[in-house]
Amino acid sequence: MWKFISAVILSSVFMLQGCAGGLNASAAEQKNAINQMRTEVLAQLYREKSAARAELQNAPGYATFSNANVNLILASFGGGYGVVRDNRSGKDSYMKMGEVGVGLGAGVKDFRLVMVFHTADAMQRFIEQGWAFGAQADAAAKAGDKGGAVGAEASVDDVTIYQFTEAGLALQATLKGTKFWLDKDLN
Numbered sequence: 517m518w519k520f521i522s523a524v525i526l527s528s529v530f531m532l533q534g535c536a537g538g539l540n541a542s543a544a545e546q547k548n549a550i551n552q553m554r555t556e557v558l559a560q561l562y563r564e565k566s567a568a569r570a571e572l573q574n575a576p577g578y579a580t581f582s583n584a585n586v587n588l589i590l591a592s593f594g595g596g597y598g599v600v601r602d603n604r605s606g607k608d609s610y611m612k613m614g615e616v617g618v619g620l621g622a623g624v625k626d627f628r629l630v631m632v633f634h635t636a637d638a639m640q641r642f643i644e645q646g647w648a649f650g651a652q653a654d655a656a657a658k659a660g661d662k663g664g665a666v667g668a669e670a671s672v673d674d675v676t677i678y679q680f681t682e683a684g685l686a687l688q689a690t691l692k693g694t695k696f697w698l699d700k701d702l703n
Contacts (some may be wrong), residue, residue: 521665558630563629568632572632577602579601586624591617597611600642611697644698
């Protein structure tokens with residue numbers, strides 16, 4: 517039984533970590549897909565929280581990520597990709613992410629993150645170290661424009677984080693760690 521659950525979890529994580537644009541996409545195609553995701557996520561953020569536009573424009577930088585998460589009873593796993601924009605230099609740093617957690621829940625969800633860095637030091641720490649630990653409790657039942665999900669907004673260590681659920685069915689309460697790292701193939 518545990519071997520089956522482990523196999524499902526591992527295959528889910530590898531499936532979720534598929535890079536933007538598909539497995540056989542070139543670096544340019546992957547960057548285009550990530551930049552398109554960024555445009556769509558920022559448009560959604562501005563629709564739902566209009567004050568965020570000025571917040572992002574005045575910040576030293578921001579990041580957008582696309583993430584998928586699987587929660588199986590006592591463990592959760594996820595992965596995704598994104599980009600950090602340095603507003604001062606205009607430089608983009610393409611990144612990957614992975615997360616693991618423990619807690620009660622079940623489900624799969626696809627969500628987006630926007631992180632607003634309020635200091636250049638916070639942005640640089642994120643790019644260089646990329647760790648985030650925290651607790652998460654959420655409920656989501658959404659497909660396209662149908663259904664609903666509880667969104668989140670948090671502010672930690674000079675970073676404001678917005679989360680949007682794109683699709684999924686999940687009920688979970690977990691403690692998790694998330695690692696963000698530079699994508700060597702895209703930078």
